[in-house]
Amino acid sequence: MKILFLIITALLLFSKTNTAQTPDDALRNAWFIPNGTARNIAIGGAMGSLGGDISANNINPAGIGLFKTMEVVATPVFSFNNNDIDFRGTPSSISKSNFSLGPTGFIAGGMPNRKGSGTYSFSISVNQLAGFNNHIYYKGINNVSSFSEQYLEELVANNADTISALSDYIFGSSLAFRTYLIDKVIDTFGNLIGYQTLVPVSTGVTQENDETSRGSIYEISLAYADNKQDKLYLGASLNIPLITYKNDRVYKESDISNDPNNNFNYFKYTENFKSSGIGVNAKLGLIYKPQEMIRLGLAIHTPSFIFFTDEISAVITTDTEGYAGTLTESSDNLNNNAPGQRQYMQLTPWKIIGSASYVFREAEDIRQQRGFVTADIEFVNYQGARFYSSGSAVDVSSTGYYDELNSVTKNYLKGNFNFRLGGELKFNLWAFRLGGAYYGSPYEDKILKASRSMLSGGIGYRNHGIFIDMAYAYTINKDVNFPYRLNDKPNTFATLNNKRSNIIFTVGVKI
Numbered sequence: 001m002k003i004l005f006l007i008i009t010a011l012l013l014f015s016k017t018n019t020a021q022t023p024d025d026a027l028r029n030a031w032f033i034p035n036g037t038a039r040n041i042a043i044g045g046a047m048g049s050l051g052g053d054i055s056a057n058n059i060n061p062a063g064i065g066l067f068k069t070m071e072v073v074a075t076p077v078f079s080f081n082n083n084d085i086d087f088r089g090t091p092s093s094i095s096k097s098n099f100s101l102g103p104t105g106f107i108a109g110g111m112p113n114r115k116g117s118g119t120y121s122f123s124i125s126v127n128q129l130a131g132f133n134n135h136i137y138y139k140g141i142n143n144v145s146s147f148s149e150q151y152l153e154e155l156v157a158n159n160a161d162t163i164s165a166l167s168d169y170i171f172g173s174s175l176a177f178r179t180y181l182i183d184k185v186i187d188t189f190g191n192l193i194g195y196q197t198l199v200p201v202s203t204g205v206t207q208e209n210d211e212t213s214r215g216s217i218y219e220i221s222l223a224y225a226d227n228k229q230d231k232l233y234l235g236a237s238l239n240i241p242l243i244t245y246k247n248d249r250v251y252k253e254s255d256i257s258n259d260p261n262n263n264f265n266y267f268k269y270t271e272n273f274k275s276s277g278i279g280v281n282a283k284l285g286l287i288y289k290p291q292e293m294i295r296l297g298l299a300i301h302t303p304s305f306i307f308f309t310d311e312i313s314a315v316i317t318t319d320t321e322g323y324a325g326t327l328t329e330s331s332d333n334l335n336n337n338a339p340g341q342r343q344y345m346q347l348t349p350w351k352i353i354g355s356a357s358y359v360f361r362e363a364e365d366i367r368q369q370r371g372f373v374t375a376d377i378e379f380v381n382y383q384g385a386r387f388y389s390s391g392s393a394v395d396v397s398s399t400g401y402y403d404e405l406n407s408v409t410k411n412y413l414k415g416n417f418n419f420r421l422g423g424e425l426k427f428n429l430w431a432f433r434l435g436g437a438y439y440g441s442p443y444e445d446k447i448l449k450a451s452r453s454m455l456s457g458g459i460g461y462r463n464h465g466i467f468i469d470m471a472y473a474y475t476i477n478k479d480v481n482f483p484y485r486l487n488d489k490p491n492t493f494a495t496l497n498n499k500r501s502n503i504i505f506t507v508g509v510k511i
Contacts, residue, residue: 038460039460049296051063058127083136084499089140092138117228119226132245145492171331177195199264203262205255234285242278244276268316282302294356307345371426386409389402457471
C-alpha cells in the first residue's frame with residue numbers, strides 16, 4: 001500500500017489550481033473485456049488467428065482478409081449488472097441493466113489485387129468496446145480515518161493560510177473549510193498553527209458511498225487486409241476511439257455516538273463529473289497458415305492518443321450542530337457559477353496478441369468445415385499509460401504534476417497477460433460455440449485483488465447468405481473502490497464483485 005501514499009503526494013502538488021487525477025482514470029480506459037459480435041464473444045473473444053468476423057477490425061485486422069464477399073452486420077447487446085460489495089465487513093448488493101451496440105458495419109472482401117497475387121478486403125465498423133453503465137453503493141463503520149482528512153492533509157502540505165484555505169481549493173478543501181468540516185487551530189495569541197477536522201474519527205462514523213456511472217468507449221474502425229494466396233494475410237486498421245464518461249457521486253459520513261454536543265452530526269459530499277474524449281490508434285496484424293488446418297496470428301495495438309475535456313462540480317454540506325449549524329458551499333459558487341474544467345491528453349497502454357487456431361476439415365466451402373479450436377494470449381502494458389498537458393497554454397506547474405502522476409502510474413500499475421480460449425462445432429447450417437477468457441490484475445500491489453473472467457457460449461445459423469448468431473456471456477469482475485485516499489493513514493477500500501450477463505445478437509447479410 002506504500003504506492004498509494006505516493007499518489008496523494010502527487011495530487012497535493014496540483015490540487016490548489018484544479019481537480020486531481022489518479023492512475024484509476026487511465027485504467028478505466030484500458031482494463032476491460034472488449035465487446036464483439038455474438039460469434040466472437042461465444043468463443044471467448046479468441047479471434048486473433050481465426051478471422052472471418054467483423055470483430056477482427058478491433059483485434060487483428062488481418063482477419064478480414066478471409067472474407068470472399070461483401071457483408072453487412074449489426075450487433076445489439078443487452079447487459080445486466082449485479083454488484084456484490086464488501087466495505088469494512090458490511091456487505092451490500094445493487095443491480096443495473098443497459099443496452100449497447102456491438103460491432104456494426106460492412107466488409108467488402110475478395111477483391112482482386114492489381115498484381116494478381118491475391119485479393120484484398122476492407123471494412124468500416126463501429127463497436128462499443130466497453131460500457132461504463134454501473135451503480136456502486138456501500139456503507140460501513142470506520143473509526144480509523146475520515147474522508148475529511150484528505151482536505152486536512154492538503155492544507156497542511158501546502159502550508160495554506162486562512163485566505164488560501166477559503167479560496168484556493170474550490171473543489172475540495174475550500175468547501176470543507178467554508179462549512180467548518182475543517183477548521184483552523186490557533187494558539188493562545190490568536191495565531192494560526194494548523195487545521196483540524198471536526199469529524200470524531202476515534203469514536204467512529206458511518207461512511208456511505210453511492211456512485212452512478214454512465215458512458216462508453218466506442219471505436220470507429222477503418223481496416224484493410226491483403227490476402228496472399230490464402231496463405232498469408234496482412235492487415236491494418238486506423239481507429240478513432242470516442243469516449244464519454246459521467247459519474248454522479250454522493251458520499252456521506254454520519255456520527256454514530258448520538259452525542260449532540262460533539263460538534264458533528266454529518267457531512268455530505270456531492271460530485272458531478274463528466275469526461276469526453278476523442279483519439280486515434282492503429283492496429284497491425286498478420287495471420288499465417290503453415291498448413292491448411294492451422295492458423296497462426298500476431299497483432300500489435302499501438303497506444304491510443306486521446307484528448308480529453310473534463311468538467312466537475314462539487315458541493316459539501318456540513319452539520320456541526322451547535323458549533324456552526326448546517327452550512328453548504330459549492331465549487332460553482334466559487335468558480336463564477338460554472339463547473340471546473342481541465343484539458344489533457346492520455347496515452348493508453350499498448351498491447352500485443354499471439355494466437356493460434358486449428359480448423360477441422362478446412363475447406364473453401366464453409367459447409368464442409370466441422371469446427372475449430374482457437375486461443376489467444378495477450379500482453380497489455382498497463383503501467384505504460386501516461387497523461388500530458390494539452391491546450392493552448394501549458395502551465396509549468398501542471399506539467400510538473402503530470403510528470404509526477406506518470407511516475408506514480410508506472411509504480412501503481414503493471415503489465416499483465418490475458419488469456420482467451422474458444423471453439424465451435426458445426427453441423428451443416430448450425431454452429432454451437434463455447435469459450436472463456438481471463439484478464440489478470442493490472443495492480444502492482446498484491447493486496448489489491450482484481451481480475452476479470454468470462455464464460456460464454458452461443459449458437460449460429462447460416463443459410464442463403466443470411467446469418468444469425470446469439471451468445472450469452474457471464475462475466476465476473478473483481479476490483480476495488482477507494483472512497484478516498486490518505487497519505488499518513490492506511491487506506492480503506494471496498495472490494496467489488498461485479499457479475500454481468502450479456503446477451504448478444506448478430507445479424508448479417510451477404511451481398
